[in-house]
Amino acid sequence: MEPIGLAVVGAGYWGPNLVRTAQATPALRLRWLCDLDEERARTVLGPYTTVRATPSYRQVLDDPDVAAVAIATPAATHFELVRAALEAGKHVLVEKPLTPSAAQSAELVDLAARYGLVLMCDHTYCYTPAVRKIRELIHGGEIGDVQFVDSVRINLGLVQPDVDVLWDLAPHDLSILDHVLPADVTVEAVAARGSDPINAGRLCVAHLSVLLSTGVMAHVHVNWLSPTKIRTTVIGGSRRTIVWDDLNPVQRLAVYDRGVDRAPAGTLGQDERHEALVSYRVGDVLVPALPEREALREVMAELADAITQERPPLTGGDAGLRVVALLEAADRSVAEGGALVPVRHVAESDVMKEHA
Amino acid sequence: MEPIGLAVVGAGYWGPNLVRTAQATPALRLRWLCDLDEERARTVLGPYTTVRATPSYRQVLDDPDVAAVAIATPAATHFELVRAALEAGKHVLVEKPLTPSAAQSAELVDLAARYGLVLMCDHTYCYTPAVRKIRELIHGGEIGDVQFVDSVRINLGLVQPDVDVLWDLAPHDLSILDHVLPADVTVEAVAARGSDPINAGRLCVAHLSVLLSTGVMAHVHVNWLSPTKIRTTVIGGSRRTIVWDDLNPVQRLAVYDRGVDRAPAGTLGQDERHEALVSYRVGDVLVPALPEREALREVMAELADAITQERPPLTGGDAGLRVVALLEAADRSVAEGGALVPVRHVAESDVMKEHA
Amino acid sequence: MEPIGLAVVGAGYWGPNLVRTAQATPALRLRWLCDLDEERARTVLGPYTTVRATPSYRQVLDDPDVAAVAIATPAATHFELVRAALEAGKHVLVEKPLTPSAAQSAELVDLAARYGLVLMCDHTYCYTPAVRKIRELIHGGEIGDVQFVDSVRINLGLVQPDVDVLWDLAPHDLSILDHVLPADVTVEAVAARGSDPINAGRLCVAHLSVLLSTGVMAHVHVNWLSPTKIRTTVIGGSRRTIVWDDLNPVQRLAVYDRGVDRAPAGTLGQDERHEALVSYRVGDVLVPALPEREALREVMAELADAITQERPPLTGGDAGLRVVALLEAADRSVAEGGALVPVRHVAESDVMKEHA
Amino acid sequence: MEPIGLAVVGAGYWGPNLVRTAQATPALRLRWLCDLDEERARTVLGPYTTVRATPSYRQVLDDPDVAAVAIATPAATHFELVRAALEAGKHVLVEKPLTPSAAQSAELVDLAARYGLVLMCDHTYCYTPAVRKIRELIHGGEIGDVQFVDSVRINLGLVQPDVDVLWDLAPHDLSILDHVLPADVTVEAVAARGSDPINAGRLCVAHLSVLLSTGVMAHVHVNWLSPTKIRTTVIGGSRRTIVWDDLNPVQRLAVYDRGVDRAPAGTLGQDERHEALVSYRVGDVLVPALPEREALREVMAELADAITQERPPLTGGDAGLRVVALLEAADRSVAEGGALVPVRHVAESDVMKEHA
Numbered sequence A, B, C, D: 001m002e003p004i005g006l007a008v009v010g011a012g013y014w015g016p017n018l019v020r021t022a023q024a025t026p027a028l029r030l031r032w033l034c035d036l037d038e039e040r041a042r043t044v045l046g047p048y049t050t051v052r053a054t055p056s057y058r059q060v061l062d063d064p065d066v067a068a069v070a071i072a073t074p075a076a077t078h079f080e081l082v083r084a085a086l087e088a089g090k091h092v093l094v095e096k097p098l099t100p101s102a103a104q105s106a107e108l109v110d111l112a113a114r115y116g117l118v119l120m121c122d123h124t125y126c127y128t129p130a131v132r133k134i135r136e137l138i139h140g141g142e143i144g145d146v147q148f149v150d151s152v153r154i155n156l157g158l159v160q161p162d163v164d165v166l167w168d169l170a171p172h173d174l175s176i177l178d179h180v181l182p183a184d185v186t187v188e189a190v191a192a193r194g195s196d197p198i199n200a201g202r203l204c205v206a207h208l209s210v211l212l213s214t215g216v217m218a219h220v221h222v223n224w225l226s227p228t229k230i231r232t233t234v235i236g237g238s239r240r241t242i243v244w245d246d247l248n249p250v251q252r253l254a255v256y257d258r259g260v261d262r263a264p265a266g267t268l269g270q271d272e273r274h275e276a277l278v279s280y281r282v283g284d285v286l287v288p289a290l291p292e293r294e295a296l297r298e299v300m301a302e303l304a305d306a307i308t309q310e311r312p313p314l315t316g317g318d319a320g321l322r323v324v325a326l327l328e329a330a331d332r333s334v335a336e337g338g339a340l341v342p343v344r345h346v347a348e349s350d351v352m353k354e355h356a
Helices: A015-023 A038-045 A057-062 A075-087 A102-115 A129-139 A165-180 A270-278 A295-309 A317-335 A348-354 B015-023 B038-045 B057-062 B075-087 B102-115 B129-139 B165-180 B270-278 B295-309 B317-335 B348-354 C015-023 C038-045 C057-062 C075-087 C102-115 C129-139 C165-180 C270-278 C295-309 C317-335 C348-354 D015-023 D038-045 D057-062 D075-087 D102-115 D129-139 D165-180 D270-278 D295-309 D317-335 D348-354
Strands: A004-009 A028-034 A052-054 A068-071 A091-094 A119-121 A146-156 A187-195 A205-212 A217-223 A225-237 A241-245 A253-256 A285-287 B004-009 B028-034 B052-054 B068-071 B091-094 B119-121 B146-156 B187-195 B205-212 B217-223 B225-237 B241-245 B253-256 B285-287 C004-009 C028-034 C052-054 C068-071 C091-094 C119-121 C146-156 C187-195 C205-212 C217-223 C225-237 C241-245 C253-256 C285-287 D004-009 D028-034 D052-054 D068-071 D091-094 D119-121 D146-156 D187-195 D205-212 D217-223 D225-237 D241-245 D253-256 D285-287
Touching: A004 A015, A004 A057, A004 A295, A015 A028, A015 A038, A015 A295, A028 A038, A028 A057, A028 A295, A038 A052, A057 A075, A068 A075, A068 A295, A075 A091, A075 A102, A091 A295, A102 A119, A102 A317, A119 A295, A119 A317, A129 A165, A129 A225, A129 A241, A129 A253, A146 A165, A146 B146, A146 B217, A146 B225, A165 A187, A165 A205, A165 A217, A165 A225, A165 A317, A187 A317, A187 B217, A205 A317, A205 B205, A205 B217, A217 B146, A217 B187, A217 B205, A225 B146, A225 B225, A225 B241, A225 B253, A241 B225, A253 B225, B004 B015, B004 B057, B004 B295, B015 B028, B015 B038, B015 B295, B028 B038, B028 B057, B028 B295, B038 B052, B057 B075, B068 B075, B068 B295, B075 B091, B075 B102, B091 B295, B102 B119, B102 B317, B119 B295, B119 B317, B129 B165, B129 B225, B129 B241, B129 B253, B146 B165, B165 B187, B165 B205, B165 B217, B165 B225, B165 B317, B187 B317, B205 B317, C004 C015, C004 C057, C004 C295, C015 C028, C015 C038, C015 C295, C028 C038, C028 C057, C028 C295, C038 C052, C057 C075, C068 C075, C068 C295, C075 C091, C075 C102, C091 C295, C102 C119, C102 C317, C119 C295, C119 C317, C129 C165, C129 C225, C129 C241, C129 C253, C146 C165, C146 D146, C146 D217, C146 D225, C165 C187, C165 C205, C165 C217, C165 C225, C165 C317, C187 C317, C187 D217, C205 C317, C205 D205, C205 D217, C217 D146, C217 D187, C217 D205, C225 D146, C225 D225, C225 D241, C225 D253, C241 D225, C253 D225, D004 D015, D004 D057, D004 D295, D015 D028, D015 D038, D015 D295, D028 D038, D028 D057, D028 D295, D038 D052, D057 D075, D068 D075, D068 D295, D075 D091, D075 D102, D091 D295, D102 D119, D102 D317, D119 D295, D119 D317, D129 D165, D129 D225, D129 D241, D129 D253, D146 D165, D165 D187, D165 D205, D165 D217, D165 D225, D165 D317, D187 D317, D205 D317
Parallel strands: A004 A028, A004 A068, A028 A052, A068 A091, A091 A119, A146 A217, B004 B028, B004 B068, B028 B052, B068 B091, B091 B119, B146 B217, C004 C028, C004 C068, C028 C052, C068 C091, C091 C119, C146 C217, D004 D028, D004 D068, D028 D052, D068 D091, D091 D119, D146 D217
Antiparallel strands: A146 A225, A187 A205, A205 A217, A225 A241, A241 A253, A253 A285, A285 C285, B146 B225, B187 B205, B205 B217, B225 B241, B241 B253, B253 B285, B285 D285, C146 C225, C187 C205, C205 C217, C225 C241, C241 C253, C253 C285, D146 D225, D187 D205, D205 D217, D225 D241, D241 D253, D253 D285
């Protein structure tokens, strides 16, 4: 089978990674790297390549050998670029966030569905071996009911002119949440607070409480102000608890054997209750083996497969839209002093139904 | 100098620790262990002791050799027991929380001040080498301005009949916060949310956002539902950031060398900004040597010193009152759906002034 | 049943721990703390005790209420003190090493057997939950054949006038090895080298290679010169590998799921072989739950049980003798420039047989 | 300046890394990838390249545009390939070990010196930020005198037909040792023992004791049989101690503040000495910031710089020869039952002098 012709758009921070992994994917054939700054595109391609650089998006879209584009430009440009690609009949892979607005995102999801094209969001983390395993553990019932989620993502991030920490970092946590939760669990509402202790003019620290349809709270802490990096997610279940420490290569995932038991009311004295607090944990811990695979290569393989098999990708436009809807609601909550703001349900089925 | 006569009240979970450490403190002389269940008191004392057990609190308060009592009974009994002790002219050490209500706590603070007696709260964590070092680093200016605080305390805790996770675990984090923050930083308000995913009838997971007078948010996550224990506090400053992992004996405290710099707006492309995100950290990390001291022995030594030197203890009734006032406000916030609830200022000076 | 009367001899470094744990053991009744420096003994007992201090070992041995003595004096005094106790009809618990010579140790083992008394070595580590679990895993066959052992114990230790690092630290590793290996695996020989880079006049760093009867090498590295502490033992088996990091309270023991497979010779290119090197590990890791028990309390309970049940203790004189024999052989190897020196077999059965 | 024309020889395990990093080095221009299996070479180059594949080493050496070759073929072929390259006037970068024999290695060093060509060994680890920092700390005097070295490198490695664990893994540790030790410290002798518990027909576990000219012992443990990976090197100095854990990305290097102090003989009782053992460490720990650089890119840059500046590279043929001489002596020691075998001194100066 012929490889699928691909163009990468954007030679900035993430573009080079798309270029590299596309070239390592046999089912894809990279045709172009497009950037307004053609020189930068040439530099990214390097002196040994047969791939062409161009400053013209038009040229890319007009190339009949290009079946798909991968867009890694600033978020503000996504809507126009994705729309143009879909209208030119190209499949699209786009960086997060899908667009800066839920309405625009929905329009793109709609457009892709209407044209029968693949619209895929590069929610890279969903393709890591750790997140795949988490999803498998939750969907397979090994965790039991999810009782709480606590996600911390703190970094040293330079303050940006157009994006706050919510839109910069939280898409990672929210797209992971969207990906691993059971299909019948939806996000109902979100409350968010943040602060800007360095007077940067935008949030540099934010806390989100995401209310799930099961009544469970998932909490996300994103933070630009720390010289040390922390990336830990704890998912507590009725049967087991998962601790994911993404910066610990020798124990990225640990599954703790038992959740909490309810002691019959009144049967325990002050003493016994605290005994439990003293023990470090009650059951064995399993550290599952994870394959060493690069997530972005899996993204590329999934893009190719979705196109070939004419099926929705694992992280389609609908997932991107759900994340954007959540971020919009979080923005509103911050503006309203931390109030709980409902999130519009965006199920894959809705989008599908519309075009049935 | 004669050692100070002490009685421990309550032979439940914590009492035996008070008994052991009091006996190891030369400036104290343990006279009694008092518990309604005299047999339990005898068991705690063991077969080798010269210390007397009694079920009668009256007998303890009537003993002229007893100058101080250390109270480790359920919180609901604190008000009556502390008041009786103060009225009997005894100095008091009491477990957290001081009482279940700010009004009652204030009354006890008032009473102790009026009688010129020491009223000390056993905020044990404040006497750990780690917290002492954190306080020293913040007060000494090495951290710079505090920009964020994030504290996580998750445990497997059995659900209790009378206390929720906020009142059980958060006093630790809040008393530490109260202790390490600069003297001129006060708590203005608190917002809290929680959940009860196991239908226990009370909060088992809670998130508090504590608004400081500097505009900074301190966040606390307390959680009873996890088979694994996490006790991590990150304190971000303008000059350095502290990471305290209380379960890591070989690196309990790490001080990261640099906070965040603001890049001049417009000077950075998409590229450069992300470069920073990629690096794990920008400066050296210092892991300060900490002495191996048992915090509760330091509590006992402080109690003896405060009594002897006729001065307020490091963690006096006023600190206990501030923690209780914060917890009360958090309760109100939970009831009001997570709204920001103001916290009444309780400065040591207020109490002092009243009695000047 | 009456508790067993016990005297602790030696109020130095370890004695106070024996005093404390003996008092916490219901099956024992502590009668005396004996030290030439009676004042020191009194200080250790503290102001609340009913236990008597004495400088006279004779007085202790003459007390008919004393059924057993626990000896925590310098190694050079062990032989005389243990012999006198056995001759006085007392059971004995003695600190490591049993004595400084295998001949003397054998004599004591012999004496105890002749008199039908318990002679137990305080190989404390063998009573830790971690070592118990390791023994269980090896004896139960879950590890498969032991293929290698690597033990590292580095500390900051002050140089002592009479003992080198081999005799100070290696008894821990050797007694553990003796305890966890399958019963039919014996030590055949030992090679040792050491160095004294600070011109202390005795070895401060030493490496032992212990040759087992299976042809396997167990390696032990002991070191006094490091400001950081490392206590790691890796036991590789044909089915699983155990990593024990005694300084990591949250993951003291990890059991790795698979050992090594032999690839059929010639079937693998340069490529494939290195692929394996690249992956962090091939199977799941299990972190078994360990109870939080103090090893020394288990030692005390075992002493009482062995006396009551008239059976050899888990770590009897024969185990102490085997460790001493190994250390003697190691001394000889160091003197002979690292040559492999045979170790005399000392099986429990030999000692038993003699007295059959 | 024109980039230096380079050919990579060997498209097996390591070759692709040389290809990738050579292409990322502006001062180099990759001309050929040469492998007897031309198809494999083509696959490594991928479908986008302008670099040529060839099965003919002759063709590479005859190409006047090729100024240097980078050889990543099995060790047994190194001697012939390197000699041919030098005789064709090409500079050479070669994988470790330089050759399987010290005599051959010396011949190549000699040849390169005679022709004035760069002969560089790809001792990759020497170019990692961690090893660079270690070298800097030792050479700058911050560590004081080196008192001990303990290096552990355990892996799951498949047994190979032609190489044992000594020649497979120990070159890493020995090249690092060679690189970081002060210039005036030489290796005097080596003792080695190993075992083959899986009957693989060659050593799978080995322990080396390397005797330095200062009397210090450096110990290296290499091991193929472990499903878990350990890569830790401890370098103890009179002033500070370095702990390098290469698998811990957040704390790869830790510098412990104080070494050991000698207590005046006789001034310490049993007690005090053990007090020291109890504390985890006595001083602060510094975790120096390390840049995130790929070592192999630094190798490539060093190759280009050495050629351009007509100077010996940081890890020249002489370093490779010293490592091979040490491995040969270790082989002899294993054969002689672990005896201490002298190592021939191979100083850079010797080689230089010869050609002065």
